[in-house]
Amino acid sequence: MKNPQQAAAAFAPDIPAEQLARIETPLAALEAAFRPLVGRIPHETEPAYLLAVAPEAGA
Amino acid sequence: MTIEEAARLLDARQISSAELTRQCLDRIARLNGKLNAYLTVLEDSALGQARRLDEERARGSVRGPLHGIPVAVKDVFCTKGVRTTCGSKLFADHVPDHDAAVVERLEAAGAVLLGKLGMHEMAYGITSNNPHFGAVRNPWNTDCIPGGSSGGSGAAVASDLAYLAMGSDTGGSIRIPASFCGTVGLKPTTGRVSRYGVLPLDFTLDHMGPLTRSVRDAALALNVLAGHDPRDASSSRQPVKDYLPAESSSLRGLRIGVPENFFYDRLDPAVERGVRGLARVAADLGAEIVSVQVPDIAAINAIGRVILLSEAAAVTAPYIHRRGDFGADVLALFDQGRLIAATDYINAQRLRRLYQQEFRKLWRQVDCLLTPCTPTPAPRIGQTELEMGGNKEDVRLASTRLVRGINVLGEPALAIPCGFSDDGLPLGAQIIGRPFEEDVILRAGAALEEATDFRRRPPEEDSPQRRGGRGD
Numbered sequence: 009m010k011n012p013q014q015a016a017a018a019f020a021p022d023i024p025a026e027q028l029a030r031i032e033t034p035l036a037a038l039e040a041a042f043r044p045l046v047g048r049i050p051h052e053t054e055p056a057y058l059l060a061v062a063p064e065a066g067a
Numbered sequence: 068m069t070i071e072e073a074a075r076l077l078d079a080r081q082i083s084s085a086e087l088t089r090q091c092l093d094r095i096a097r098l099n100g101k102l103n104a105y106l107t108v109l110e111d112s113a114l115g116q117a118r119r120l121d122e123e124r125a126r127g128s129v130r131g132p133l134h135g136i137p138v139a140v141k142d143v144f145c146t147k148g149v150r151t152t153c154g155s156k157l158f159a160d161h162v163p164d165h166d167a168a169v170v171e172r173l174e175a176a177g178a179v180l181l182g183k184l185g186m187h188e189m190a191y192g193i194t195s196n197n198p199h200f201g202a203v204r205n206p207w208n209t210d211c212i213p214g215g216s217s218g219g220s221g222a223a224v225a226s227d228l229a230y231l232a233m234g235s236d237t238g239g240s241i242r243i244p245a246s247f248c249g250t251v252g253l254k255p256t257t258g259r260v261s262r263y264g265v266l267p268l269d270f271t272l273d274h275m276g277p278l279t280r281s282v283r284d285a286a287l288a289l290n291v292l293a294g295h296d297p298r299d300a301s302s303s304r305q306p307v308k309d310y311l312p313a314e315s316s317s318l319r320g321l322r323i324g325v326p327e328n329f330f331y332d333r334l335d336p337a338v339e340r341g342v343r344g345l346a347r348v349a350a351d352l353g354a355e356i357v358s359v360q361v362p363d364i365a366a367i368n369a370i371g372r373v374i375l376l377s378e379a380a381a382v383t384a385p386y387i388h389r390r391g392d393f394g395a396d397v398l399a400l401f402d403q404g405r406l407i408a409a410t411d412y413i414n415a416q417r418l419r420r421l422y423q424q425e426f427r428k429l430w431r432q433v434d435c436l437l438t439p440c441t442p443t444p445a446p447r448i449g450q451t452e453l454e455m456g457g458n459k460e461d462v463r464l465a466s467t468r469l470v471r472g473i474n475v476l477g478e479p480a481l482a483i484p485c486g487f488s489d490d491g492l493p494l495g496a497q498i499i500g501r502p503f504e505e506d507v508i509l510r511a512g513a514a515l516e517e518a519t520d521f522r523r524r525p526p527e528e529d530s531p532q533r534r535g536g537r538g539d
Binding site for chain 1: 414
């Protein structure tokens with residue numbers, strides 16, 4: 009999200025250039041809204057989903 | 068006619084399920100060419116099912132209020148032996164070997180399945196302008212979108228092509244079509260209704276719920292749909308309630324929050340008038356109206372978009388090489404999701420927890436929130452921008468602005484009609500409640516519905532360009 013051109017070159021080279029141009033603007037807007045929030049996350053905060061391990065069947 | 072009214076006629080033997088089903092099928096035959104609400108109509112099996120349910124009733128066995136009621140489901144719910152497309156070319160020939168939990172529960176309750184409903188491709192958008200199966204049209208004005216992604220569900224219920232239609236809601240996809248089509252739409256609490264057997268758009272934002280003609284019908288539907296399902300990892304064991312509100316329309320003792328920030332910014336003036344009018348009605352019914360400050364919903368929306376883009380891109384990763392099989396709008400979203408870093412996705416889920424905790428503090432002050440559902444009435448098909456207060460806004464982002472965040476938080480939310488625009492299109496309000504307190508928002512919604520006449524104005528089938536006026 010930080011640099012869609014570099015990310016696409018590394019992870020999604022099949023995205024055509026014209027599509028990349030089209031999606032850069034909404035991704036940049038999302039980046040602007042999202043990035044400042046990341047700096048405010050307290051260190052110990054867990055994600056909103058967590059792995060729950062069920063006991064083995066018959067245990 | 069609502070489910071409650073039809074059930075009374077069925078109980079009194081004044082009509083049979085076969086007759087109700089035939090009436091719906093006749094209306095579908097007459098109107099679906101205009102509306103494109105149904106992708107698949109199950110005429111023979113529906114009539115057979117209705118006759119069997121009539122025989123069962125004649126033997127004195129009635130399963131409940133949905134016994135013999137014709138319903139339909141969005142084409143995202145798997146139906147055993149019946150094509151389930153997800154509105155996508157990828158699944159154009161997909162015939163599941165099992166039913167979704169929702170379909171199982173509806174059938175066990177005696178509902179008659181009329182067919183499968185049209186939707187936005189892959190449930191990833193709000194127009195239901197589907198490049199593979201055609202545009203679903205709004206019954207109030209066929210030049211307008213019905214909303215989405217459960218657009219066929221909204222159009223079918225609004226135009227009496229089913230008594231109940233199931234939808235799915237990842238960022239507003241039940242409530243937006245309810246708002247644009249003038250129906251009721253309920254997004255239950257996360258985990259309240261099983262997602263088993265639903266073709267997923269996403270893993271942590273998808274919710275299943277009903278669109279109906281009345282709030283009480285939505286409550287009847289939830290009575291059937293709610294409950295734990297071990298086949299859905301997110302399914303809750305929280306006890307199920309009786310969700311049908313008492314007949315009393317008093318709201319005495321209920322504290323309804325009206326947000327001072329975010330929700331009432333950038334609205335079509337008719338929407339603001341409609342929702343503030345509902346707040347006055349609520350006060351007249353005895354509710355305490357409380358002005359509240361809500362947490363940063365714009366931030367919650369951004370968090371939701373990072374999560375949805377990432378998870379939806381993961382869901383479609385095995386198919387993304389078939390680029391020509393996707394419509395341009397959904398392909399652009401899938402491509403955006405592929406460029407989001409794993410660290411951003413995980414941090415979005417951490418932020419989600421923080422905002423859930425912050426939002427839950429609100430529930431010390433109020434029992435529910437009353438907000439607009441969509442900031443405008445239904446846009447026209449093909450329209451890409453909305454103008455409000457001199458500012459232009461993308462149609463998709465504007466239409467999801469007031470609803471998306473609630474999927475991130477997990478709270479239940481109810482869309483109800485709150486009036487009409489000057490050109491006769493329905494307007495929608497939203498009631499948001501505490502987790503697993505669907506009974507509270509249904510009580511509030513039923514009382515407001517009873518005190519107003521917005522739901523009693525169905526579109527007239529022969530004049531879809533209708534402007535206002537009281538219907539049958």
